Amino acid sequence: MIKNVPLLLFLLLASAVSAQPVMDLQECLRIGLENNYDLRIVRNEELISDNNVTLGNAGFLPEVSLNSGYNLRNSNSDQYPAEGGEAIETRNSNTQTLDAGLNLNWTLFEGFRVQTNYQRLKELQTVGELNTRLAVEEFIANLTAEYYNYVQQQIRLGNLQYAVSLSKERLRIVEARYQVGSLSQLDLQQAKVDFNADSSLLIQQYEILNSSRIRLNEMMGGDVEQHFLAKDTTILFDASLSKEELFNQAMQHNTVLLLTGKNKTLSELDLKSLRSRNYPYLRLNTAYGFTHYNYNTGTFDRQRTWGPNVGLTLGYTIFDGFNRRREQKNAEITVQNRELQVERNKLALESDFANMWMAYQNNIELTNLELESLGNAELNYEIAMERYKIGDLSGLELREAQNSLLEAEQRLLTAQYNTKLYEISLLQISGKVGEYLE
Numbered sequence: 001m002i003k004n005v006p007l008l009l010f011l012l013l014a015s016a017v018s019a020q021p022v023m024d025l026q027e028c029l030r031i032g033l034e035n036n037y038d039l040r041i042v043r044n045e046e047l048i049s050d051n052n053v054t055l056g057n058a059g060f061l062p063e064v065s066l067n068s069g070y071n072l073r074n075s076n077s078d079q080y081p082a083e084g085g086e087a088i089e090t091r092n093s094n095t096q097t098l099d100a101g102l103n104l105n106w107t108l109f110e111g112f113r114v115q116t117n118y119q120r121l122k123e124l125q126t127v128g129e130l131n132t133r134l135a136v137e138e139f140i141a142n143l144t145a146e147y148y149n150y151v152q153q154q155i156r157l158g159n160l161q162y163a164v165s166l167s168k169e170r171l172r173i174v175e176a177r178y179q180v181g182s183l184s185q186l187d188l189q190q191a192k193v194d195f196n197a198d199s200s201l202l203i204q205q206y207e208i209l210n211s212s213r214i215r216l217n218e219m220m221g222g223d224v225e226q227h228f229l230a231k232d233t234t235i236l237f238d239a240s241l242s243k244e245e246l247f248n249q250a251m252q253h254n255t256v257l258l259l260t261g262k263n264k265t266l267s268e269l270d271l272k273s274l275r276s277r278n279y280p281y282l283r284l285n286t287a288y289g290f291t292h293y294n295y296n297t298g299t300f301d302r303q304r305t306w307g308p309n310v311g312l313t314l315g316y317t318i319f320d321g322f323n324r325r326r327e328q329k330n331a332e333i334t335v336q337n338r339e340l341q342v343e344r345n346k347l348a349l350e351s352d353f354a355n356m357w358m359a360y361q362n363n364i365e366l367t368n369l370e371l372e373s374l375g376n377a378e379l380n381y382e383i384a385m386e387r388y389k390i391g392d393l394s395g396l397e398l399r400e401a402q403n404s405l406l407e408a409e410q411r412l413l414t415a416q417y418n419t420k421l422y423e424i425s426l427l428q429i430s431g432k433v434g435e436y437l438e
Contacts, residue, residue, distance in 0.1 A: 024231035025147050028220060029437055032143050033136065035221030042135040049128030058118035062106030062284075071097040096294035103287040111276030120269045127262050134255040141428040143219050144436050145421055150216055151230045152417045153209040159409045160202040166381075166402055167195040173389065187395050194399055235416040237423045239364050243357055246430045250353055251346070253431035260345045264338035271331040277324050280316035353429060360422035367419055370412035377401075377408035 033039060055061050073095040079088040107114070174191040177183040217224040251257070290306040317324070384401035387393035427433040 020227045020229045022231050023228045025144060026437060028147055028216065029140060029143060031222065032139065032220040036139060036219060037221055039132075039135055039139055042132050046128040046132045049125045053118075053121045053125050055118065058121055059107060059110075059114040060118065062104050065103045065105075066101070067103070068100035069098075073097070092296075094294075094296045097291065099289065099291040101287055101289035104285070106284040107281065108284055109279075109282040111279030111281065113273055113276035116269055116273045116276065120266065120273070123262060123265055123269065127259065127266075130255055130259050130262065134259065137255060137428055137431070137433050139219070140433050140436055141424050143216070144424050144433075146212065146216050146219060147230060148232075148235055148417060148420050150209070150212040151232045151235055152413055153205065153212050154230055155234070155413055156410070157202070157205050157209055159406060159413070160198065160205050163402065163406050164195070164198045164202050167191070167198045170388070170395070170398060170402075171195045174395065182391070190395055235413070235420050237364075237416065237420045241360070241423065241426060246357075246426055246432075247353055249430035249432060250349060254349055254429055255431060257342070257345055257349060260338075260342050264335065264342055267331070267335045267338045271328065271335055274324070274328045274331050277317065280314060283313040283315075284311075285313065286310045349429065353426070356422050356425050356429070360419065360426060363415055363419035363422060367412065367415040370408065370415045374405075374408040374412050377405040381405045 075090075075093050075095075077090045077093065079090070081088075171191045174183055174188050178185065178188045213227070214224045217226050286308065288306075288308045291304070293303040294301075381401045381404070384393055384398050388395070388398045424433065424436075427435060
């Protein structure tokens, strides 16, 4: 009878895992897109960009203000007639003034600066939408990668559970033979050592699996302690991706490239805004005022004045120390730099795509090779176990065959996961990563 604490422990853990709910990739993405805090922040920033696109913010509309005031003045004076005579003294002369006014200021023309501002606000609105799109694409790619990492860790867990079951069977055989005296205590101890080593790896794998689950829960913006299993039991990838189609999609729809193009457009609008200073400006100023005076001395007891006033201001800056010319030259250089950045990013995108595609193809071939290797390792282990059962193979040779089987399983799983990662990256840079939601 086998008495082993690690065995009991992993059996309890396996029982707990099997009782967990199951979630697929689409459900994880749906929850994450709704609850992820980074995405919610980016969407709020996009709303700010939307709210800024108004005629008033661009400067199309006038500014209207209402003001009023009250003033009390107390004064004393001595007046001396020019032809001589007695001085006229005035003490505690109070003047109370109450005024109110409605003012309107409106820039009618400023070298098309207002129109340029409005166009710039609309471009910033598009930039906000692209930033949200970029964040969503990165989130989908990152969560998909972590989801399949979770699948990978679940499969590794199954592989290690199988390895423990093989070690358990070997230990059972060794114990039976030891009881009848056909194997030594050294063989028994070695079998126990190998069984404990596999059990230790299995327990460590539970920790790795839980760490991946916690990361997934964090990305989904939920309870990090929520327990669930991935629905997928293997890592499937699309081996039929079209290089030409993905490349064309990347050059046309890559979000980073589109954002670089928008930055160039914004620089061109900044230059256009600076050039508006080459034109004169025309401003309208109008107001309606009311003023009431109270006197306690003099000829009048009180006085009221009211009425509108309208004015136009036409101006032009003749000389400003060559600053206008300098700023426009610098803006032209900035536009040139933005054009260079667009070309640089295109070249970088081509380079990244070429590297990803080559790695994707290589990992597909590697996966096929590892599938064949796994088949050979399984057959090799079956033969080794049969020979071991009839006493024609040593425990060390059986252990070597078992390790070869486990390593083949791990290599295949790694190749499948890496291929999936390159598939995700190719779809992300081509703007098609949203297909994982379907």
